[in-house]
Amino acid sequence: MTGLEFVAAAGLSGGIAGLTGWPLRALARLRLDAGAPPPSPDLPPFAGLYPSAFKSHLDQGAFGEALTVMMMAAEGWRPVNGKPGPGPQGIDGIFFRRETGAWRAVLIETKTNTSPYKPAAMSDEKVLGDLDALYLTAGDARLGEVYAAISSALQSGDSCVEKQLWRHQLEAGRTLMDPLGPNGQVLPGRSFRPVKTEMEALMAAVGELDRTGVILARPSS
Secondary structure (H helix, E strand, O other): OOHHHHHHHHHHHHHHHHHHHHHHHHHHHHHHHHOOOOOOOOOOOOOOOOHHHEOOHHHHHHHHHHHHHHHHHOOOOEEEOOOOOOOOOOOOEEEEEEEOOEEEEEEEEEEEOOOOOOHHHHOHHHHHHHHHHHHHHOOOHHHHHHHHHHHHHHHHOOOOEEEEEEEEEOOOOEEEEEEEOOOOOEOOOOEEEEOHHHHHHHHHHHHHHOOOOOOEOOOOO
């Protein structure tokens, strides 16, 4: 290629690039000239999460329990192991928080979408048995003291320990929260929280961890 040909080719390439970028630059100049801030782009609306997103209903349930942990941790609650063995049996979530001159604990049974709830799973009798097993298998004296304190407070009816049922409605992007009584029965006083952002964030995190598709169902390409 001669020097003249090179110059011509470079000029042509620059002209094409300039024409391609011209509309965006012109639009940007118009916005600046008008003195108005650029318009805020909108993300697509929350599409909801469905059972088909997970490999199994157990994975969906584990997602719900992880969501509960994330929500409670964001409010300063420390998660404490509630499963005395390697399996899923035990208390879905134990959360502990020190406050001025006192402490509080919340024991949460998590249900996701339409998973059925059996009150016996959160009766005082059953929960106290779980706490005994956790105390015996704690492996750390300080953690054992936490289980013992929660057990004692629950037996005495102290208000520093609460039991709750959380139901994550993945399609709607919200969580229903019900207080529970001594027999695990649902009591009046339901509240709910919109958690679309939290669900999207956790789904993104799980997607990053689940690169091999063990938990999440992957759409066929």
